[in-house]
Amino acid sequence: MIWVSWRQHRSQAITGLALLCALAVYGLVLGLQMRTSFSNNNLATCLAHSQGVSCPNAVGAFDNSFGSLVNIGFWSVLLLLPGLIGAAVGAPLIARELELGTWRLAWSQTVPRSRWLVVKLAVAAAGLTVLGAAMTLVITWYRAPMDRLTGHFVHNAYDYEGFVFTAYILFAFGLAVLAGALLRRSIPALLAALVPWVAVRIVVEFVLRPHFMAPLTFRQTCPHGCGGGGGNNIVNVPPSTGHIGNLLIKTLNNTGTTQVTSYQPASRYWAFQSIEAGIFVALTLIVLGATVWLVHRRAA
Amino acid sequence: MTHDDTGGSVPALRTTGLGKRYGRLWGLRDCSLSIPPGAIVGLVGSNGAGKTTLLEMIIGLRTPTDGQIEVLGHTAHANTAESLARVGYVAQDHPLYPDFSVADMFHLGQAMNPNWDMALARSRVEALDIVLERKIKTLSGGQRAQVSLAMALAKRAPLLVLDEPVASLDPVARLEFMREVMAQVAGGDLTVIIASHVVSELERFCDWLVVLTHGHVQLVGPVDGLLEEHQMLTVPRATPDADLPGIIIHRDDSDRHSSVLLRTSPATPAAQAHQGWHTETVSVEELVMAYLLRPIKAANSSNSARGAQPSGPITKVMSR
Amino acid sequence: MFRFRLDGSSGVPPYLQIVHQVRQSLLLGYLQEGDRLPTVKDVAGDLAINPNTVVKAYRQLEHEGLAGGRPGQGTFITAASVPALRGAQGALRESLEQWLREADAAGLNDEAVTALIAVVRQDVKKEKVS
Numbered sequence: 001m002i003w004v005s006w007r008q009h010r011s012q013a014i015t016g017l018a019l020l021c022a023l024a025v026y027g028l029v030l031g032l033q034m035r036t037s038f039s040n041n042n043l044a045t046c047l048a049h050s051q052g053v054s055c056p057n058a059v060g061a062f063d064n065s066f067g068s069l070v071n072i073g074f075w076s077v078l079l080l081l082p083g084l085i086g087a088a089v090g091a092p093l094i095a096r097e098l099e100l101g102t103w104r105l106a107w108s109q110t111v112p113r114s115r116w117l118v119v120k121l122a123v124a125a126a127g128l129t130v131l132g133a134a135m136t137l138v139i140t141w142y143r144a145p146m147d148r149l150t151g152h153f154v155h156n157a158y159d160y161e162g163f164v165f166t167a168y169i170l171f172a173f174g175l176a177v178l179a180g181a182l183l184r185r186s187i188p189a190l191l192a193a194l195v196p197w198v199a200v201r202i203v204v205e206f207v208l209r210p211h212f213m214a215p216l217t218f219r220q221t222c223p224h225g226c227g228g229g230g231g232n233n234i235v236n237v238p239p240s241t242g243h244i245g246n247l248l249i250k251t252l253n254n255t256g257t258t259q260v261t262s263y264q265p266a267s268r269y270w271a272f273q274s275i276e277a278g279i280f281v282a283l284t285l286i287v288l289g290a291t292v293w294l295v296h297r298r299a300a
Numbered sequence: 301m302t303h304d305d306t307g308g309s310v311p312a313l314r315t316t317g318l319g320k321r322y323g324r325l326w327g328l329r330d331c332s333l334s335i336p337p338g339a340i341v342g343l344v345g346s347n348g349a350g351k352t353t354l355l356e357m358i359i360g361l362r363t364p365t366d367g368q369i370e371v372l373g374h375t376a377h378a379n380t381a382e383s384l385a386r387v388g389y390v391a392q393d394h395p396l397y398p399d400f401s402v403a404d405m406f407h408l409g410q411a412m413n414p415n416w417d418m419a420l421a422r423s424r425v426e427a428l429d430i431v432l433e434r435k436i437k438t439l440s441g442g443q444r445a446q447v448s449l450a451m452a453l454a455k456r457a458p459l460l461v462l463d464e465p466v467a468s469l470d471p472v473a474r475l476e477f478m479r480e481v482m483a484q485v486a487g488g489d490l491t492v493i494i495a496s497h498v499v500s501e502l503e504r505f506c507d508w509l510v511v512l513t514h515g516h517v518q519l520v521g522p523v524d525g526l527l528e529e530h531q532m533l534t535v536p537r538a539t540p541d542a543d544l545p546g547i548i549i550h551r552d553d554s555d556r557h558s559s560v561l562l563r564t565s566p567a568t569p570a571a572q573a574h575q576g577w578h579t580e581t582v583s584v585e586e587l588v589m590a591y592l593l594r595p596i597k598a599a600n601s602s603n604s605a606r607g608a609q610p611s612g613p614i615t616k617v618m619s620r
Numbered sequence: 621m622f623r624f625r626l627d628g629s630s631g632v633p634p635y636l637q638i639v640h641q642v643r644q645s646l647l648l649g650y651l652q653e654g655d656r657l658p659t660v661k662d663v664a665g666d667l668a669i670n671p672n673t674v675v676k677a678y679r680q681l682e683h684e685g686l687a688g689g690r691p692g693q694g695t696f697i698t699a700a701s702v703p704a705l706r707g708a709q710g711a712l713r714e715s716l717e718q719w720l721r722e723a724d725a726a727g728l729n730d731e732a733v734t735a736l737i738a739v740v741r742q743d744v745k746k747e748k749v750s
Contacts, residue, residue, distance in 0.1 A: 004408050011399065100398075104391035105448075108359050109412035110384045110455070116412075299363055299379040340670050475668055483665030486674075504626070504634055507672045578742060583631070 001111060005123035012089050016131045019085075023135060027142030034066055034145040047148055051244050059149065070146045071156055082132070082165055083197045086172025089124055091190035094295065095180030107299075114296045121177065121288055128173055132166030139165075151245030153269055155205070158247075162270070163277035171280040172197045174287035181291050204279060210249045212275045215262040218242045222257060245269075310373040312337040312459055312491035313358065319366035320353045327353040328515045331367070335493075335508060337458070339522075340485060342502040343495040344588050345512030351495050354512065355461055358493070360384045372458050385415065388452035388460045393468055394445045398437035402430060402447055406454070413455050421454035424480070442473025449477065453484055460484075460492045467497065478505060499592075503584040511591045518591045523584060530587055533560045534578040550590040561590045621658045622651065626667045634669050638677035642686060646697070647709070657687060657695040 006013075038044065041062060046055035094117070097103040107113045140161040143152075152161050159165065176193035183189045218241050240259060241248050245266030253260040264272065311334045318331040328350035335341055345351045356362040357369060363378040370376065376383040396405055402425060410416040425432065430443050439447065445465065452460055462481070466474040482505070484490055494505060502509065502523075509526060511519040519526065533544065537556050541548055546562035561582060624641055626634055645651040657678065664671040678695050681687040689695045723733050 001411060004411050007400070007404060007408070008397070101391065101393060101395040102397060104361070104389070105395045105451075107379075108361060108384060108387070108389045108391075109409070110381050110414060111412045112379045112381060112384070114379075296379075299361065338672075340672075478668035479665050482668050482671060483661055486659075486661035486664045486671035501628065504628055504669050504673075507670050578739070580738075 001116065001119040002123060005120040008120070009089070009124055009127065013127055016085070016127070020131060020134050020138070024138050027138045030066075030069070031142035031144070034062075034070070034142075037062055037065060038145040038148075043145075043148070047244070062145075062149065066146060070143060071150070079159065079201075080194070080198075082168035083172040083194050083201075085131070086128060086169040086174075087176040087190045087193045087197070089128060090173035090176030091180050091193060092186040093120060093124060093177050093180060094291070095184055095186040095189045098180075098184040099186060113299065114292055117292055117295050121292075125170060125173065125284075128169050129166055132169045136161060136163075136165045149244065151243075151247070151266060153245060153247035153264065153266055153272075158269075158273075159205075162273035164273055164280065167277040167280035167284075168197075168201065170284045171200070171287075174284040174291075178287050178291045178294075181294050200280075200283065204276060208279075209272065209276060210247075210264070212272050213264070213268060215249045215264055217252065217260060217262050218246075219258065219260045222259065309337060311335055311370070312339065312372060313493070314370045315358075315367060316370075317367035318354070318357065318364055318369060320350075320357060320362065321365040326365075326515050328357075328512075329366075331512075331517050333510060333517065333520055335491060337372075337489060337491050338485070339491055339508040340482075340506050341491075341493045341508040341510060342506035342588075343493055343510045343512070344497070344499060344502065344592065346592065349512040350515040351512055352463070353515075355463055355493070355495060358459070359387045359389045359461055385413070385455070386457050386459060388455045388457040390445075390448045390452045390460075390462045390465055392463045392465075394441075394448035394465075396436045396444055396447060399435060401433050401435050402439075403432040405436065405447060405451060406432075409451050409454055415456040417454045417456050420456075421450045424450035424453065428476070440473070442469050442476060445469055445473060445477050446480065449480055458489060458491060460490055462492065462494045464495055464497060481505075499585050499588050502588060509584070509588065511588055513592060513594065514596050518594065519588075526587065527581060527584070529563055529565065530582045531562050531564060532580045532582045532586070533562055534558070534580075535560060536576050549594065561586070621662060622655070623658075624663060624667055626669060634667075635673045635677040635680065638663070638674065639680050639684075642677075642681055642697075646686065651697055653697055655697045656693075657681075657697070659694060 041055075041058040043055065043058055043062060046058060097106055106116060140152075143157060143161065147157055147161075150157060152158060159168075172193060175197055176189055179189035179192040180186060183192060220240070220242065240251065240261050241263035243266065247264040247266075249262040249264065251259065251261050313333065313335040315331050315333045319329045320327045331350075331354060343351055343354070353362070357364050357378070358371075358376075360376060360378050360380070360383040368375055371383070371386040374382070374386065376386070397408075400408070406418060406421045409421065410418055422432070425447060428443070428446055430439065430446065436444060436447070445468075449462075449465075452462075460481075465481075466477055469477060481492060481494075485492055496502065507523050509519060509521065509523055510517060521529075530549070531546075535544070535558050537553055537558050539558065541551070544560060544562060546564040548560055549563055550561040552559045622645070624638055626637060630637070632640075642651060642657070658666070660671050660674045660678070663669070663674045678687065678689070681695075682689065685698060687695050688698045720733070723736075728736065
């Protein structure tokens with residue numbers, strides 16, 4: 001049954017591998033460019049000593065060269081990427097069998113349909129996990145220079161570097177499998193799955209994530225005016241939260257020379273990743289469990 | 301209504317009061333059959349008559365609401381490995397995975413069936429010059445049907461269910477498919493159920509019949525026995541129904557005469573003694589069509605001597 | 621191997637068609653004493669018919685003394701069959717040919733002939749019973 005699941009997803013696996021390779025090539029090229037620019041501008045030393053305050057031109061130059069490519073590109077259409085990957089694998093899993101009528105073949109062999117489904121889900125999920133982890137590693141490596149300026153708690157890094165990227169893929173996968181079982185058509189299932197996926201992502205990212213743990217506050221006095229608590233995907237120097245790598249939640253008070261912000265410390269990064277990944281994995285398991293129950297009941 | 305012609309051996313298939321309800325509608329009700337091993341059963345019924353429901357329950361794809369199924373004496377429980385192992389199945393349109401090769405399909409069969417006979421599967425397709433490495437989507441309809449059949453046979457199940465197996469095939473492919481099935485039955489302990497709309501070909505393939513209409517079994521039994529029990533009577537128009545020695549299945553009235561399909565039993569007296577009466581045997585095709593055309597009321601009161609109002613003449617030549 | 625034909629639309633039951641073809645081949649000399657008839661599986665697989673039909677046909681042939689089964693070896697044409705067949709049917713055939721010529725001359729077409737035969741046959745059967 002494992003062979004059967006693998007064989008049915010073989011072409012998807014090849015596509016995933018191709019995607020990974022394309023990403024790796026792109027990441028390698030851009031990553032090397034960034035590293036070169038980084039060392040040419042001596043940004044490492046500057047950041048270590050003053051968190052970028054003493055080399056605003058170098059920071060600005062680096063940002064100009066790579067900022068939009070590395071930051072904005074990630075904080076836009078690519079956010080859908082894990083959703084599309086998961087849904088593309090999940091939607092046809094059951095729906096295609098129903099569309100083609102091959103369920104009559106698959107479910108009349110000497111394997112009860114729930115076992116058939118559980119093995120298929122496990123194999124597909126395992127493959128997606130490996131793909132997600134590999135993509136995460138590639139992106140983490142490639143973005144590393146920029147991360148030294150923005151920290152990786154900011155949205156467009158956090159969403160790709162760590163556990164959550166894989167968890168997003170798995171959740172989309174689960175939703176699409178369920179949608180496929182309900183709608184019985186692959187393409188509608190794929191689209192239908194993305195809607196709740198986006199909704200949950202938005203709620204978790206913007207409503208829940210800032211408060212996974214109680215935020216801390218940071219007060220700073222800046223004789224020459226405090227740095228903006230601006231958007232989290234642009235380099236923010238001097239950091240309004242005290243250190244690069246913290247996550248700015250909110251500017252509580254800004255009088256021009258003093259500024260109070262609430263933030264999450266960088267040290268909590270992995271805890272947050274675990275919590276968020278845990279949420280999505282739990283949701284995935286619920287959705288997949290519902291699917292297995294639904295398919296089992298169809299025999300009734 | 302049922303015949304137990306098993307001669308003492310365990311029936312290949314037995315259903316007792318089998319029924320299936322979808323919501324408030326009964327798709328199949330009160331179905332009791334006993335089919336002996338080695339029979340080739342023709343299952344006939346219009347769409348919506350309950351054929352698919354019955355087949356799905358036999359195969360193990362669906363759980364009955366009422367009654368039970370036994371295959372070779374073993375009670376069947378839907379969706380369990382033990383029950384699924386006992387029935388081989390070729391679904392209508394012969395579903396296979398288009399991107400798989402024939403060898404891949406057989407590998408799937410082997411992975412999913414403990415009793416898989418790979419040698420049988422391979423020899424079936426080699427005998428037909430189907431290359432194992434070819435992808436399913438490159439095969440013709442007839443070749444796909446043969447691959448589906450090979451898979452069902454290689455499962456080595458005692459009961460084989462074919463759902464309209466040749467409906468989508470060209471004449472040559474049809475012949476080759478049925479040749480294969482018949483040869484396999486001759487060779488071993490296989491019992492086959494063929495659901496078919498091609499009434500004209502039932503006689504050639506089947507030695508048992510099951511006719512379903514409106515979710516009920518109207519006729520079941522061995523072909524020879526059923527033909528012996530039915531006669532086509534030509535009588536004067538004025539002859540009342542009550543005078544006819546048997547259950548009226550179908551009556552066509554002309555100006556001066558009536559044609560009546562009668563079901564007799566050993567107890568009913570011979571019909572020949574009347575002036576102007578003429579009896580003939582009935583063909584399988586006429587018999588099946590008559591039962592298919594019976595309206596519900598008459599079908600459900602089959603024990604009464606009063607017959608159904610005819611819904612139209614039965615013609616000997618039936619188009620599909 | 622002796623190959624049978626099947627006419628699915630002739631109205632004649634398949635097993636009878638097989639029996640007829642054996643009889644006919646015997647009369648024409650295409651089947652001879654000692655010839656082995658094809659196995660049930662071969663006939664069923666060749667004609668695409670129910671194997672039980674073939675079994676029934678072979679049993680009928682045994683009943684008529686035209687063929688006999690040898691366990692483990694198959695079904696064979698028996699020695700006495702041909703002359704007996706020829707003898708019994710020869711005279712009948714001649715009188716039938718004569719009758720058909722007369723019916724043709726009287727203007728009966730095929731269907732009229734068949735209908736007439738059916739009616740008379742029934743009457744004769746009734747005679748036998750009563």
